[in-house]
Amino acid sequence: MDLTALRTAHPEHWMKAAAIRALTLDAVAAANSGHSGMPMGMADVATVLFTNHLNFDPAAPHWADRDRFILSAGHGSMLLYALLYLTGYEDFPLEQIKNFRKWGARTAGHPEFGHGRGIEVTTGPLGQGIANSVGFAIAEEIQRATWGTAIVNHNTYVMAGDGCLMEGISQEAIGLAGMQELSHLIVFFDDNNITIDGKVSIADKTNQMERFAASGWHVQAIDGHNPDEIEAAIVAAKADKRPSMIACKTHIALGHAAQDTSKGHGALTDADQMKAAKAAYGWTTGPFEVPADVKAQWEATAQRGKTAHAEWQARVEKLSAAKQAEFARAQGGEAPKKLASTIRAFKKQASEEAKSVATRKSSENVLAVINPIMPETIGGSADLTGSNNTKTADMGVFTPDNRKGRYIHYGIREHGMAAAMNGMALHGGARAYGGTFMCFTDYARGAMRLSALMGVPAVYVMTHDSIGLGEDGPTHQPVEHLSMLRATPNTNVFRPADSVETAEAWELALTATGTPSVLALSRQNLPTVRTAHTNKNMTAQGGYVLADAEGKRQVILIATGSEVEIALKARDALQAEGIGTRVVSMPCMDIFLAQDEATRRKVLPAGPVRVAIEAGVRQSWDMILMGERGNAKKAAFVGMEGFGASAPAEVLYEKFGITAENVVAQAKNLL
């Protein structure tokens, strides 16, 4: 590359981009780790985007109608941090750049949502950002249709590399975005032909332009170091009615000795090579020093966004007070006031009617009363709408022809769905829930973990939550998944026993602000076990006494979901033999274990025999059975030890010994 020619052609642009490159070199060198090559390769694209297009306001990083910038290639975090520092975000002073990858810094190895205002989303696990962006863009489409372009009208810009595009999740995102014609979504593909192991061609020869075009995208290929081409491509992308992909041919680690090599992907810390690269850029200041004029030019790029922000604010203020409040409420992730009374009314009716109903159906019934009062919900399913019971009559289906629709047919794309849900929640103004079979949390894990890590209150509606699904067999029967999800930090796993607990779980899920929820729901019908109405949300305690012992308390049975019915039957049998038996329903173990000790002790006092019943593996139950004032010698578990099988549900429960008879036998054996 002839850097001098580039520099001469666009001197101001060049120095602004050089600032990103120099800061990247300095920060990676100081940390002695990180990824230099991507920021150095994509600096020109970022500079044109921020200078001429991206509407952002460093003084109001969370302004609702800002354009979103998503660094899907999260290892290039210094690109983002440099931009946030250069444009003047308060949370990213130079000190943060100097402390890149150090304990307590906002400038973590990969961008971490919540570490500092200006980071839209946590990225690093490849492919997530591009899939998140589909959620961002869908949320924007729905809100634009709902509120009008005066209030919502912005773009979502993404930078993705070969890694993002090789990950399967990218195909799910590309397919969904193409079908949905998300015109405000623009992806820059950092087409540098380099991965960690070598040239891209050692693992992939896909023509990415053709691949995106096959799914209905607008595609362009440009020289990613030519500001004029970058500018023209962005203008064309914004004008097109389809989602746009701009393949930017770039040189990884531009101007460095490691340019165009795998080595350039990683940490470039050699002092002499850094010096040479900076010289090639015409960068003469010391480490972490950005010339005042360059810094001023960068800060000036924010002016367009500041003006847009002010104009937007004026338009918002023309809305009625009620509309303003409603907009602010939804954007703030606050549940409507009516939610609590709606849930209470539902619970009362469910307790009184005491129907036998599958909790997946209970969930649908709850949604039928919630969705009309929470216009910010966006529901969907990975092609199992009728099985997950996720669609309610009022929602409308989101399509290119119906932008106010709030139900998404995600297709058979669990991972893409979960990542899109994260994007919707992070966009703001949206409460996303989506369904698939519980077993296929396996496919969505990558994004579900990020919900937990980011504290995104997405709601995963996971039906068919055990061998109780029957004939589909072990590929579809979760056994380890409840323990797996409980092992995941900051994830609330709800497994309600009936309609009442299902309503309570939904209330908690929809009022959560920093925790995702998983609702594990049955395929099979379950009796109503909460036949006495309480206004109190008992699920909010995680576990509670559903039926207490009569006479001396000798046994405590603890169960969740479909197994609470079994526990109650076992209690009847034990009580009939004069054995005082308490039944604890534990719809959310995570929440229970977070209660104060007095509460936990009341539910699980020391002394009695404990038998836990759940149609899954034992692992997460060990703490309930043996910790929490328990005793290994007086504890038993009735559940699964291995994978399930294909047969009718009732046969499976019998064959695997998850029966009231077995519970009774286990309890008596320990007495």
Place this chain on the structure above:
Amino acid sequence: MDLTALRTAHPEHWMKAAAIRALTLDAVAAANSGHSGMPMGMADVATVLFTNHLNFDPAAPHWADRDRFILSAGHGSMLLYALLYLTGYEDFPLEQIKNFRKWGARTAGHPEFGHGRGIEVTTGPLGQGIANSVGFAIAEEIQRATWGTAIVNHNTYVMAGDGCLMEGISQEAIGLAGMQELSHLIVFFDDNNITIDGKVSIADKTNQMERFAASGWHVQAIDGHNPDEIEAAIVAAKADKRPSMIACKTHIALGHAAQDTSKGHGALTDADQMKAAKAAYGWTTGPFEVPADVKAQWEATAQRGKTAHAEWQARVEKLSAAKQAEFARAQGGEAPKKLASTIRAFKKQASEEAKSVATRKSSENVLAVINPIMPETIGGSADLTGSNNTKTADMGVFTPDNRKGRYIHYGIREHGMAAAMNGMALHGGARAYGGTFMCFTDYARGAMRLSALMGVPAVYVMTHDSIGLGEDGPTHQPVEHLSMLRATPNTNVFRPADSVETAEAWELALTATGTPSVLALSRQNLPTVRTAHTNKNMTAQGGYVLADAEGKRQVILIATGSEVEIALKARDALQAEGIGTRVVSMPCMDIFLAQDEATRRKVLPAGPVRVAIEAGVRQSWDMILMGERGNAKKAAFVGMEGFGASAPAEVLYEKFGITAENVVAQAKNLL
């Protein structure tokens, strides 16, 4: 559709295909569950394939050079079962068809590998089969290059639906297969335009032909009910040097009232509609009754394969006895005799040298002595070769120009890699291992669970196994993953503490016949803790006494991997205070818990305080700490409670309290 015209044009073909359709209707009706539409839609393609091309021998279902038939759309299991019954597989008599989806039947809801000979792979979770098939085809390519076409020369045929192709894993498979020019791989795309939620277009408008072509595939589109077109397409596909995709335009549930609808996807059990469909087929026999002439025609389709099998056998017998034995050994999944002595020699040297080395590097060192004596290993990494240390000098890289290479650059495709590994192992003659960062087991979960369910002894080399990876931060730091994997049935999770345990773990992983292994390996250097050589594989006990207490045994410290070093330091400090402390290294908790009680009791006697140390969450440790003769009041855990952070590893260990000092404090607190 004018079924009469189809029937008249190809009467024998038609009735053979009708047999599949009728058996499907009957079996689904008897089970009152299942998926009728796919087998009814793809019956013509299957009939042409089996009649004219597929080399199979029902009398020798596992003959090494057979063609493979993989039903990626596993919900259409009745297609496979019908074919196995009709062509005369011993494990699939009519009784099995009648017991479809019943307890104990080989004919599970989805095809389950191991249930009956003739099922090549477990499918059902969508997209897996097509990704497995890439592994099948790679194994075939390598073995064909190695043994010559006289011994290995077969095709892998796959049937995949829209669901398979919407799943992201399919893109990983398509990209890898295209780059690798897997000419013996032929995918039939059941292009019926229907998914469970409705028409495919409600979720996807991808032009699949263009998508496959973008990755270098040979593509054709045909009428999937026209035997002539099917035949011509297969002939063309076999002739092409690229992997082939044949888009078969079909009618789901052909000839049934539910044809071309979502309803047709599911269980079609209405008696009148069944009757009408059978009448339209010209099918006049009763339920489960196949006319003798049709059955005979189906059985005759096996003749080509039987002849091919016999000819192949004759060619094999011309090989030297040593070569025959070697071929049989590798195909049988038997480790070479030299493995044990090689591992012992490695261990001896490692104990003597007592180097400080990261276990990911130890793993590479082990592979360097194993790979040369195990030509059946196929290694690889999801673009982290230098980080996972998975490549050894002797392997050669598998490319279109080097078919004998045994190292795969999988690209950034963890899920596709894991599924391909399953395919290689199931193909036979291959021992597959592959690496990524431990945290990205999340991406591979779908396929890793299937390794466990099928009992495939794949080896997952998961490096960077804790916060010990440092600056990359929480997106890259596993914390819940060890517990998650331990919760998964039939999965051995090894977390070796040094080079010696790493060698032992590899020996167990490579001699396993029915269990996948996960090797959790450190990024950071670890001291050799097994400095006294033993021939015995101590890891085979799961956990063992590494350093016993001096004096009265008051404390047992139990640790894995990188935390064994911390346990030993804590022991030194405790012993210095006169507190007798045992250190148990537990490189595989799964194996330890499967030992007899006497063995477990010797390692973990009742009485002493127990402190477990692992840089992950506690969940899986509860059994070791409180069960196994433990006591909740005398147990503590030193590990992680939430997600990690971005900082140098030593800072993180200090900040999260995973230190010898904290272990000592915890132990003393409990005494």
